[in-house]
Amino acid sequence: MKEKAKEIAERLLSSSKVHVVSHIDADGIASASIAYSALSRAGVDVSVQFVKQLEERILNSVKEAGHDMIWFTDLGSGQLRNLAGVRCVITDHHEPQGEATGPLDRGNILSYSNHGIMELNPHRYGIDGSKEISGAGVTYLVAREMGDNIDLSHLAIVGAVGDMQASADGRLVGSNREILAEGEEAGFVNTNIDAQLYGIESRPLSKVIEYASDPLIPGLSGDQTGSVDFLDDLGIPLKKDGGWRRWYQLEHPEKQKIISALADRILDAGYPASYASSLVGEVYTFPNEEPGTMLHEAKEFSTLLNSCGRYQKGKIGMAVCTGDRGEKLKEAYRLLKGHQKVLVDCMKIVESEGIEEKDFLQYFSGGHKIPETVLGTVAGMILGSGKADRSMPILGFAYTEDGEGMKVSSRATKTLVDSGLDLSEVMSKCSKELGGEGGGHAIAAGAFIPDDKKERFLQLAEDMIKSQLS
Ligand code: C5P
Ligand code: C5P
Ligand code: ZN
Numbered sequence: 001m002k003e004k005a006k007e008i009a010e011r012l013l014s015s016s017k018v019h020v021v022s023h024i025d026a027d028g029i030a031s032a033s034i035a036y037s038a039l040s041r042a043g044v045d046v047s048v049q050f051v052k053q054l055e056e057r058i059l060n061s062v063k064e065a066g067h068d069m070i071w072f073t074d075l076g077s078g079q080l081r082n083l084a085g086v087r088c089v090i091t092d093h094h095e096p097q098g099e100a101t102g103p104l105d106r107g108n109i110l111s112y113s114n115h116g117i118m119e120l121n122p123h124r125y126g127i128d129g130s131k132e133i134s135g136a137g138v139t140y141l142v143a144r145e146m147g148d149n150i151d152l153s154h155l156a157i158v159g160a161v162g163d164m165q166a167s168a169d170g171r172l173v174g175s176n177r178e179i180l181a182e183g184e185e186a187g188f189v190n191t192n193i194d195a196q197l198y199g200i201e202s203r204p205l206s207k208v209i210e211y212a213s214d215p216l217i218p219g220l221s222g223d224q225t226g227s228v229d230f231l232d233d234l235g236i237p238l239k240k241d242g243g244w245r246r247w248y249q250l251e252h253p254e255k256q257k258i259i260s261a262l263a264d265r266i267l268d269a270g271y272p273a274s275y276a277s278s279l280v281g282e283v284y285t286f287p288n289e290e291p292g293t294m295l296h297e298a299k300e301f302s303t304l305l306n307s308c309g310r311y312q313k314g315k316i317g318m319a320v321c322t323g324d325r326g327e328k329l330k331e332a333y334r335l336l337k338g339h340q341k342v343l344v345d346c347m348k349i350v351e352s353e354g355i356e357e358k359d360f361l362q363y364f365s366g367g368h369k370i371p372e373t374v375l376g377t378v379a380g381m382i383l384g385s386g387k388a389d390r391s392m393p394i395l396g397f398a399y400t401e402d403g404e405g406m407k408v409s410s411r412a413t414k415t416l417v418d419s420g421l422d423l424s425e426v427m428s429k430c431s432k433e434l435g436g437e438g439g440g441h442a443i444a445a446g447a448f449i450p451d452d453k454k455e456r457f458l459q460l461a462e463d464m465i466k467s468q469l470s
Helices: 002-013 027-041 054-066 077-083 134-141 148-160 174-184 205-210 222-235 252-268 273-277 298-310 314-319 327-353 372-384 412-419 423-433 454-469
Strands: 016-024 045-051 070-073 087-090 116-118 192-194 280-285 361-364 394-399 406-411 437-440 444-449
Touching: 002 087, 002 116, 002 134, 002 372, 016 087, 027 045, 027 070, 027 134, 027 148, 027 298, 027 314, 045 314, 054 077, 054 148, 054 406, 070 134, 077 116, 087 134, 087 454, 116 134, 134 280, 148 174, 148 280, 148 298, 174 314, 192 314, 192 454, 205 222, 252 273, 280 298, 298 314, 298 327, 314 327, 314 454, 327 361, 327 372, 372 394, 406 423, 406 454, 423 437, 423 444
Parallel strands: 016 045, 016 070, 070 087, 087 116, 361 394
Antiparallel strands: 192 280, 394 406, 406 444, 437 444
């Protein structure tokens, strides 16, 4: 990949102005930030645009804007066919559709790919882009050929963690590890073995336990007093000097005590040892950021970026990535707070409306009350909260904002996926049959369907899930 990264870097450096188009999620925002920094440091004029998807309408407007050179990050490989004639480079990790052999490939003169597309994508090198490198990682590989940009390595880690690439094994793998090693050696990233809990920097201790969802702690997750009592019983003081203690401030023996008590809970509830061992894994922190802030640790950093993305504020997230610690950071925190409130409200809506159970799936209906943009997150939280049956996948439905149909989001557990469940297939095939479209991952997928097809969709999904699991 290095050779291709070098060629792409040269092409970018020889441009006077580059327009970056990126995906509006944590990985996409980290990608655009890497691209922006590398270009502006090299004296190239940069403009940036974030999009939810590179659908035809958006792609046309990008084309019509007449940019000299476009850099697509964390997207683009799925749209090679529609990019004919566009002078662009792509750094993406999604499964490519079609070929891009670059402007110098004389063997392929008649193909669309010969119109000036240069693409760097791990799938072309036998590397699994869904697990081993993120869009930000691929973009970083080009940035490091553009100048001294190793300080951007931490953003590649944020992107990978934001795309859940460290969750399955409790550590980054593949190309991500090489980037990690480089960042670590240069002093921009630290790797620690620590609790795989969310909020270890910024949240009060009892909240970290209460909101634990991956793994879920039987009898504690979602239980505020239970979590406080649990820590009290272990003799862990919740406060120090009048302030709430955070996980990262604990002494090592205190951490060990809590983790083994959590593991006992998991084992006592009959879960396998592998489930308990997923309590511990690698945690990535950034020594140049202030400890106790969300920017100091990769999971929290990526969460902050995601909440910018969800509210169409990719540029706020990018400002934070590129160093703004003033107004834009405050705005990012405000977006996160607002997002958390939306999520709490949505959880209440699901609790009051209830979850319907079929034989092989369960579902809730958000109607017009749950915004489609958070439907997937809400479905994941319900499944993670212990409020739903973890032996079946969960589906959520809500009307789309444009009023033109219905959004479906689905989430499952790793155990279900290991037993053969593939929600990506369920979402894509069942929606297609009803005139919609869908896709995603085996464990998390979504679809759009006509709004009068919910019942029919549920039947189709139930049948397919049944056959996958049998
Ligand atoms: O929207 P949601 O969070 O449920 O999406 C889960 C996954 O499914 C994401 O990876 C998303 O890109 C994918 N998806 C898709 N096609 C859709 C909706 C979602 O590929 N129509
Ligand atoms: O956005 P897609 O674009 O890839 O959706 C990512 C969603 O899928 C996230 O909400 C994430 O929670 C979920 N996901 C997951 N486990 C994975 C991959 C994705 O939960 N291994
Ligand atoms: Zn990505």
